[in-house]
Amino acid sequence: MRTIRIAPSLLSANFGRLAQAAKEAEEAGAEYLHFDVMDGRFVPNITMGPAALQALRPVSSAFFDVHLMIVEPERYLEDFRRAGADGITVHVEACTHLQRTLAHIRSLGAKAGVALNPATPPEVLEYVLEDLDLVLVMTVNPGFGGQEFLPTMLPKIEQVHQLVTHVAHPIAIEVDGGIDVHTAPQTVARGANVLVAGTAIYHHPEGVSAGVRALRRSVEGLR
Numbered sequence: 678m679r680t681i682r683i684a685p686s687l688l689s690a691n692f693g694r695l696a697q698a699a700k701e702a703e704e705a706g707a708e709y710l711h712f713d714v715m716d717g718r719f720v721p722n723i724t725m726g727p728a729a730l731q732a733l734r735p736v737s738s739a740f741f742d743v744h745l746m747i748v749e750p751e752r753y754l755e756d757f758r759r760a761g762a763d764g765i766t767v768h769v770e771a772c773t774h775l776q777r778t779l780a781h782i783r784s785l786g787a788k789a790g791v792a793l794n795p796a797t798p799p800e801v802l803e804y805v806l807e808d809l810d811l812v813l814v815m816t817v818n819p820g821f822g823g824q825e826f827l828p829t830m831l832p833k834i835e836q837v838h839q840l841v842t843h844v845a846h847p848i849a850i851e852v853d854g855g856i857d858v859h860t861a862p863q864t865v866a867r868g869a870n871v872l873v874a875g876t877a878i879y880h881h882p883e884g885v886s887a888g889v890r891a892l893r894r895s896v897e898g899l900r
């Protein structure tokens with residue numbers, strides 16, 4: 678049975694009480710904490726920087742999973758690693774020298790991830806498979822929480838699964854955008870094993886803990 682990890686996205690939490698939001702998610706059993714970093718250029722929205730990670734690092738031992746939706750991400754890798762990032766994911770669409778950027782992330786001691794926008798085909802990964810630890814398949818167009826899951830991404834998850842399955846080291850497949858109890862099982866059935874969820878966890882009517890547990894239950898028993 679594969680291990681499925683849950684990555685609550687702080688983007689949907691109350692920014693006035695991020696520490697509480699991080700603690701609640703971890704206490705509910707979430708292994709990852711997902712940080713959506715947006716610069717107003719790669720995506721229209723502006724969110725948080727390394728200072729947010731640094732402030733939360735002492736209150737959480739979860740895996741800090743940083744999703745950089747910024748242009749020239751190579752300029753900020755050290756800052757995010759120093760602030761407490763365990764994994765750093767860059768968008769292939771934002772990197773001129775993707776292999777170099779991934780090698781740089783690993784040289785800092787962090788896991789290296791590549792994110793693909795919905796319109797980006799998985800073939801772009803072909804020559805960097807040895808250099809990455811995680812592929813993030815965006816299941817919405819990046820920029821905002823609360824968007825509707827794109828079912829056209831399901832075959833892409835399967836294609837990514839095919840690509841990574843023969844690589845000698847483990848490569849995680851993360852899905853991000855519109856993930857809830859209905860869409861999560863569909864992605865896991867196609868090979869996803871890290872589930873990012875903002876709205877489904879932080880806006881769950883019965884609270885964060887119920888949100889994490891419901892998501893976990895929805896994928897129980899799936900391979």
Ligand SMILES: O=C(CO)[C@H](O)[C@H](O)COP(=O)(O)O
Pocket residue numbers: 686688689711713744746817818819820821822823824853854855856873874875876877
């Ligand atoms: O990267 C993101 C948006 O660009 C977020 O991680 C994602 O949208 C999570 O929010 P939700 O679960 O509400 O869709």
Ligand SMILES: [Fe+2]
Pocket residue numbers: 686711712713744853873
């Ligand atoms: Fe994200």
